[in-house]
Amino acid sequence: MIVIEEVGPPATVQDLGRPGWFDSGVGPAGAADRGALRLANRLVGNPEHAAGIEVLLGGLVLRTEEPATVAVTGAPAPATVDGTPVGHACVLYLEAGQVLRLGFAQTGLRSYLGVRGGIDIAPVLGSRSYDTLSGIGPPPLRTGTRLPTGPPPRNWPTIDQAPQPGFPDLMEIQALPGPRDDWFTDPAALFTGYWTVGQDTDRVGARLDRAGGPPLERISTAELPTEGVALGSVQVPPGGQPVVFLADHPITGGYPVIAVVLDADIDLLAQARPGQRIRFRRTGAI
Incomplete structure (x- = not known):
């Protein structure tokens, strides 16, 4: 116990x-x-x-x-x-x-x-x-x-300490464009310059502030019909501040998703604290 x-x-x-x-x-x-x-x-x-x-x-x-x-x-x-x-x-x-x-x-x-x-x-x-x-x-x-804790498993660990990487000042996060990048005048703006993690990040998602680069501007102020969203979805509300969905994200949403962070980089993004600088890197591979 x-x-x-x-x-x-x-x-x-x-x-x-x-x-x-x-x-x-x-x-x-x-x-x-x-x-x-x-x-x-x-x-x-x-x-x-x-x-x-x-x-x-x-x-x-x-x-x-x-x-x-x-x-x-x-x-x-x-x-x-x-x-x-x-x-x-x-x-x-x-x-x-x-x-x-x-x-x-x-x-x-x-x-x-x-x-x-x-x-x-x-x-x-x-x-x-x-x-x-x-x-x-x-x-x-x-x-x-x-x-309470469960009964110990039979296998005893064979390592005393494991190396862990540090967290860089600038996190390079890979993201796959789409599925709604066509809703933006310049979707490449996501991958230009830097973003910083906002103060209201939590287990639902990390809200990003523009630190350097062009804003994300939507072609239309209309909203999408509600559709499914995945872990790592980069959803953009009307204000243009993207939110990257994390572990407790909603399963549906009505704002356009400009890109999806690769699963391999979700754990790193989960360690981004407020003020952390983020740079998205475009990838075409899932």
């Missing part, structure tokens, strides 16, 4: 999501940075889809009620166990009663805590993830939340 003693910015339980429910109006949700959650699970010997904790920026404090094996990946939040600094993206062995504290990451946006056996709460529609848009799944963590 893990007991949450403090929460800073929002922290939620996440696994790899609940695909397959679009026809019921439910999106997949799941970890915003899927690679970071997979790495945390691999470090502690879990299947990659096991549920862990997604922490925005840091500030989480937890106490173990029994021995636990954990790992913290993603945004490199400084961590201590009973006040002693410990490494990032490495295997940590906690005794009963020990306290793990995450400080605030200086780069990146989301850290992930994996625990051997996974967070063992009841799944909803096949997933233990919290969807911030629909409210489906376990509620965000708060002081006093108790999280």
